[in-house]
Amino acid sequence: MEEREDSLHPQDDMPTDDRDRGGEGASQETELDEDDRLKPEFVSDVLALAEAGEHEAARERIGRLHPADIADLFELVSDEDRPLLASVLGDMLSPDVLAEMNEHVRERLIDLLAPEQVAEIASELDTDDAVAIIEDMEEDEQQAVLQAMEPEDRAAIEDALSFPEESAGRLMQRDLVAVPEHVRVGDVIDRLREDTELTSDFWEIFVVDPMHRPVGTCQLSWILRTPRDIAISDVMKREQTLIPVDMDQEEVALRFQKYALISAAVVDKAGRLVGMITVDDIVHIIQEEAGEDILRLSGAGDGDINEPIRQTYAARVRWLIANLGTALVASTIVGLFGGAIEHMVALAALMPIVAGVGGNAGTQTLAVTVRALAMNQLTDSNSWRAVWREMKIALLNGGTIALIAGSATALWFSNPGLGGVIAAAMIVNIFVAGVAGVAIPLLLDRLDQDPAVASSIFVTMTTDSMGFLAFLGLAVASGLTAL
Template identity: 45%
Template sequence: MTDETTGAAGEAGGIAPDALRDETGHVSARWLDGLRDALRAGDIERLSALMEPLHSADAGDVIEALEQDERLALVTLLGDAFDYSALTEVDDAVRADLIEAIPNADIARGVAELDSDDAVFILEDIEPGDREEILNQLPAFERLSLKRSLDYPEDSAGRRMQTDFIAIPPFWTVGQTIDYLRADKDLPDEFYQIYVVDPGYRLLGTLSLDKFLRSKRDIRIADIMNADPLTVPAASDQEEAARTFERYDLVEVGVVDDAVRLVGVLTIDDIVDVIQEEATEDIQRMAGVGDEEISDSVFGALKSRLVWLCVNLVTAILASLVIGLFNATIEQMVALAALMPIVASMGGNAATQTMTVTVRALAMHELDRRKVMRLISREMIVGVVNGAVFAVLIGIVTTLRYGNPGLGAVIAMAMIINMFVAGSAGVLIPLLLNRLKADPAVASGTFVTTLTDVIGFFAFLSIAGLWFDLF
């Protein structure tokens, strides 16, 4: 081993971020070479020195940078020293491959050390039989707590919550609570507020740490708690929980079951992940790629894209059939074939702008009856005005290029019609799909593009045919 490599590995064993990351922010090739040398040598002490100082997010980046066999070797060699929270920071495909290769007994030891929300995140994608085997190897309290979280629907607040929290009775004083927090070793490492409950764990109130720490020791908790706290139902969608955090500027909120019993808490770090996941999901659905990730295999990428590409092929054939109806008109003036895509393309782009605004408003639950009518009328007006502006521009360009004012008038009229249709379709189609309980982020793009193509071609060629017949 060269001195340079040894130096890189030694550097990486420290906490300095500039040793782990290169100038682009990715895992340094020199650092990774040092790790690979330790893997090949089976040097567990060096591997521990390299990985132990890393935050779980950095450890996740390291795992993704390694090859598949290297990832398994890293986990196997580190054994109990491997931090399983790093698996919550990697792509789903990477995590699934690793979990499938790691013995269930090792997974059980790993998740036993995690916060409950991280443990659930790892366990929820494991096959039911293996998951049950892993849970049976955990202590009874942890097993029951994780099973309760896993019983909640996928993508619900109950799946995201952490089941470790500070709960106290209302008759305690500030002093008693401080003594309890100092003495009990099984409390969460980090918390932002204290929850006040009755003997049945029904939530009575909350107490923020700033108010708690500023109060004298002899004051009763019931006298200073917030008796009307915000809560999130455990069965509610995680997106609804994220909106609650956003609206009320929360850093932590209690999660309650149907009987208003406190069953867990959601913290801002969980919600940041939810917001990122939901935004990514909406963007990918609008592009027709499902939940694809960069670590997916070729087959996985094909499977996520083929369906909507097939739908697009069918809609493209529909647009070509419309063009076929006007073969005679196109033969009269070949310039029409060159100008047709301009009308369809402008309509498609305008519709996509409107559709994006509408889908986002639907996702954020920002539209009531009054706002819907305002949005529809606004987009129709914007469509007409945009159509008029670009009609003048394309009309002038067409007239100058082909020396035919009639052809300029034809494409100008078609542009106004298609831009109006684009603005209307971009808002009405997502609203209709949402009313039909279909996901507007998934299906809107295909229908809107098809409509603007068909209307654009039909309007342009129909007007052209009438123009030539009259003049």
Template identity: 70%
Template sequence: MTETELKHVPEDVSVVAEPSHDAEDRLTPEFVTGVLERVDSGDAEGARALVEPLHPADIADLFELTPSDRRQALAAALSDLLDGDVLAEMNDYVREDLIDALEPHQVAEIAGELDTDDAVAIIEDMEEDDQRAVLRALAPDDRAAIEEALSYPEESAGRLMQRDLIAVPEHWTVGDVLDYLRGNEDLTTDFWEVYVVDAAHHPVGCCALSWVLRTPRSIAISDVMAREQTLIPVDMDQEEAALKFQKYALISAAVVDQSGRLVGMITVDDIVHIIQEEAGEDILKLSGAGEGDINEPVMDSYKSRVRWLIANLATALVASTIIGLFEGTIAQMVTLAALMPIVAGVGGNAGTQTMAVTVRALATNQLTQSNTWRTIRREIRVALLNGATVAVVIGIGVALAFTNPQLGAVIAAAMMTNILIAGMAGVLVPLTLERYGADPAVASSVFVTMTTDSMGFFVFLGLAAATGLTG
């Protein structure tokens, strides 16, 4: 343990010799085991002494690394350390398990300590009856703020924003702003910008805190502020808000309601979480793995994954039907059966590559109506180059391996054609789904795989039949 950790440990408590973190800043298995052993032996004081020096995010990790059937005992032993900051950092499924074990007044007490966005994250997934009970137990101001946030759509800026911000009238001087900041103890302590508003509370500009500190007191705040600012509508999807932060290199941004009034702000620390979640979500959707959370209940994982496996089974029948159409051709030359999976497999990989690039471009707003055709032409050129290269390699290899130049030419032509089809499908399928309002990350892989498999078999076996290729 570190020197800091040792200072927090009572003299009568035995301490594990292993450090709490490994070289990659993860909790070590030995540390987790040491804490749980103390909990199991009833040594709550010893467990708290080991855990107390940890950052709230590390305490959240400790709960996530603890088996689900032992988390309640750990929570009881660390009750005084299990505060709002820890719950805000915790995995959603783990947090729900712990919240279910708490009384409504305990949840309300924790939520009251947090910023509105973090409190909403804790309360929004609760059962409706439990949610009402928690809201009743909150202070009136906190309850009103959280109820307002819950009225906005899920994954919107309204759910994500913080209500605590610094807003000042445009007729103030820098000195007025400094006196206001220093003379009000109830103001939020975490802010980077001061928002300047008009009489109707519409934002007219913003001023970085560093500008306020470095400007003479007599200067009007309206002369210091930046009038151009990025405003986030309260109903904007959180992914779009994240893209604005990324595009304009924002630290914080004002959130406005439908009438243009300033109602909150979003800070970059919240956006980092959103970017991470959305990126991981798109990858998991491409594979049909649902949320892909290792803490997700088994039945929930089963339900989210099995429907795509069933859909994949249905599309696989299309490829199987095509193979059946060329049963006679395959019977005449059994070698075709061994080579078919190569054509379909390489085409599938080519389609997946293009599809991944397209889905990412759509998610990050790189691919729009203004550059759609340019992107399609680009991917076709890439597919032609890839197809030509792979076709030459497979054609020569098969011709030499089977001493059959005609077979080499057939598989080369089929490979070239299927990679070109794969490149077009990888772009057109996500674009089509996007145009009709479907999430391209969810269904693209099923349709692209069906296209490359079925067309790969059809082109290869069709060319073999058309050229009279026999063994």
């Protein structure tokens, strides 16, 4: 976990991956179903053995699992059973298991451990995984864990914690392989073999200048296929994607996706190499950010089934209250046309159709727009083109739905005038929904607000209000009813 700036950082033994399932497949066939999930009967059997005091038997069954599956086991049992399971596992509750574990489950388990135990686990992890364990702890607990760590490990963690949450500085690993640009390939190979304190996992070597600024990268395959007397500077690739240490993790993920990166150097404000980020970390970020945006659209908070009930309640109820306030706008509009509704009851039956279809149309556009903003597909250069595109789509959709709804209404109620009113209201509301679905998130983005958080509330208010206003207003204006 420590940063070794004097350069070469590979492994001290032959590379092994204790997370590889290759040798475990046969022993896990009875534990996992066809979708690679733990079977319910396996979970029940393990808990039964633990509760009966047959800890060795329980450990023997759990010991055949991959660390990620052991983490899943903790997530599948109840809060009350997790302390028992942890005591049964003992030293099998390894850093790899904790690194794979859901953050809410991990936080509760960490609370059961002494600071010295947490410090020992964190010291065995990569810096980014250790930070993920420590960063959510209470300040006093965090300091107790840091004090129990070795000075070098503590310094690396404290340095990572100094960066903003969800930034490249929190995400990066400090163990890396860096060599000066003047060395030859043979020197690099010799040091990789002889240095026993180098990191165990890497895909490329970073080449740095005397100021420790990255000037190029060199894949291991290039080094192995190059004669020993060739200078590393003649083999390296000078073009590289550098990640600023304070860059948001979502932007980092977009760079990895755009440039098909396996790893990338992280640099400080002076351009010095301070760490690296690898694609295995980015996979988690992409999954996390994608799920986060979808959940924010619905106001569902983290949306994690392991999240404490109080946190979930607090995250959801504030948006329901906000929605209640915006719903009053729509109800006020309906109230203005109370007399018309009393005169023609069919209006009350048809109003939800206009508002509902408009709301769905707005949600479709909103989802596409928020995704485009998150993927950097929608910028100042093409935002007006996107608005115009959604307007044309809304008119096409509105015309189609208007034809269907208008014809059906005219036939059902034997009233062509009412059919024409609902058709016109459909066109108006779906058009407004399309414009609102793209314009509201764009506006929030320009105001430096997260468009995924509040857009759905305002889009729903707009489509409901405009749907009722257009339908009831056109009904009155057409002479179908009188106020």
